Amino acid sequence: MTESMRVERVDVTVNVSHPFVGDLGVLLRSPKGTTSFLLWRPAAGALSAYGSSQNDIHFTFDTVLDWGEDSVGTWQLGVSDMVAGDTGTLLNWTLNLIGAPTSPSHTFVYTNEYGAVSQQEQARKVLSDPLGSNDTINIAALGGDCRLDLTGATTSLLNDAPLTIASGTPIRIAIGGAANDTIIANNLGDTLRGNAGNDTLIGGGGIDSAVYAGNRSQFAVTKTDAGYIVVDNTGVEGTDTLTNVERLIFADAAIALDTSNNAGQTYRLYQAAFNRKPDVAGIGWQLKAMDAGTPLLQMAKNFMASAEFQSLYGANPSTFQFVTLLYNNVLHRSPQQFETDFWMNIIDKGVPIKQTTAEVLMNFSESAENQAQVVGSIKNGIEYHYYSGLPVALG
Ligand SMILES: [Ca+2]
Ligand SMILES: [Ca+2]
Numbered sequence: 001m002t003e004s005m006r007v008e009r010v011d012v013t014v015n016v017s018h019p020f021v022g023d024l025g026v027l028l029r030s031p032k033g034t035t036s037f038l039l040w041r042p043a044a045g046a047l048s049a050y051g052s053s054q055n056d057i058h059f060t061f062d063t064v065l066d067w068g069e070d071s072v073g074t075w076q077l078g079v080s081d082m083v084a085g086d087t088g089t090l091l092n093w094t095l096n097l098i099g100a101p102t103s104p105s106h107t108f109v110y111t112n113e114y115g116a117v118s119q120q121e122q123a124r125k126v127l128s129d130p131l132g133s134n135d136t137i138n139i140a141a142l143g144g145d146c147r148l149d150l151t152g153a154t155t156s157l158l159n160d161a162p163l164t165i166a167s168g169t170p171i172r173i174a175i176g177g178a179a180n181d182t183i184i185a186n187n188l189g190d191t192l193r194g195n196a197g198n199d200t201l202i203g204g205g206g207i208d209s210a211v212y213a214g215n216r217s218q219f220a221v222t223k224t225d226a227g228y229i230v231v232d233n234t235g236v237e238g239t240d241t242l243t244n245v246e247r248l249i250f251a252d253a254a255i256a257l258d259t260s261n262n263a264g265q266t267y268r269l270y271q272a273a274f275n276r277k278p279d280v281a282g283i284g285w286q287l288k289a290m291d292a293g294t295p296l297l298q299m300a301k302n303f304m305a306s307a308e309f310q311s312l313y314g315a316n317p318s319t320f321q322f323v324t325l326l327y328n329n330v331l332h333r334s335p336q337q338f339e340t341d342f343w344m345n346i347i348d349k350g351v352p353i354k355q356t357t358a359e360v361l362m363n364f365s366e367s368a369e370n371q372a373q374v375v376g377s378i379k380n381g382i383e384y385h386y387y388s389g390l391p392v393a394l395g
Helices: 114-120 262-274 280-291 296-304 307-313 319-330 337-349 357-366 368-378
Strands: 005-017 024-029 035-040 057-063 076-081 089-101 107-109 135-138 147-149 156-158 161-165 171-175 182-184 191-193 200-202 209-211 219-223 227-232 239-243 247-249 254-256 382-384
Touching: 005 024, 005 035, 005 076, 024 057, 035 057, 076 089, 114 161, 262 280, 262 296, 262 307, 262 319, 262 357, 262 368, 262 382, 280 296, 280 382, 296 307, 296 357, 307 319, 319 337, 319 357, 337 357, 357 368
Parallel strands: 107 135, 135 171, 147 182, 171 191, 182 200, 191 209, 200 239, 209 247
Antiparallel strands: 005 057, 005 089, 024 035, 024 076, 147 156, 156 161, 219 227, 227 239, 247 254, 254 382
């Protein structure tokens, strides 16, 4: 299922030919993993060990166990025959999802009037949007120092007026004001824009980005023990202090700071698979997929299927050739005999453990030897092309 909706009820029509349905169980598994038992050995129980002797099932079941789940992903139907003897066939089945459109995103804009208005209308002092998604809070019009705690753990301040952002409000984008702001991200992976002033941007879980209006060349980025200091040399966007922020997005370039995690792994895999530095467009695309949850192993498989990989390794190399080329291309040396023997045993014989060639490529990529070769190139961040929009996983 590729279309997104918030599921309320699921109707499943099943058409099974079987001479003894009392043997059968039918269950549905949602993309999130919820299992609904639609049918379980009908009429079997205290009165009958065998269950119903009726023929065939052609019936529409419904379940509400998936209420509130997103529809996107693979829905699986399982039919099991728990008694030997009679056999049957699943002729066909259909799935009908009943629900509501996925919750919309909202933008909450605050101005300098908030203080006076919230004094008169107490309800305005709480920002809550439990049914929203990918919300934005925009305080760009505010002139005083502000504090935004997107987690809701502490009180936010708009100029001097308190605002509580209710825990669970799904803000993904926070836009600061003209003065010195503190913005604390939630765990959704947020985009934080401090705007003018000396801002403190504190990341949370997920991939957090700090966004600047100016070009990369006008900023000085310095690593500290706690994070990074980003100074706008033109003065327009101030001197910002960043903690736990993984990405810097300037008008003309983006820099990934997470060299120990997604960005570093993606860079190393490029270097390992293709024996070259990644191009900014290519790594930007792969990084977006990885941020969306594409596993490194899947990325290794995708890289191995590419024409560029096959031009380096041949379309169908022997295991010996493959391992030798890995040493040449990734580690830039010739393997010793014991090293080729070690990997050939793993790939061909499963000794001491079985690994596929993609797993071996991934292991070379993440090996201490490759990390040491690559660290000099990435320690100050990795430039990539920023593709806008929320991340999408690659299969
Ligand atoms: Ca600011
Ligand atoms: Ca700033």
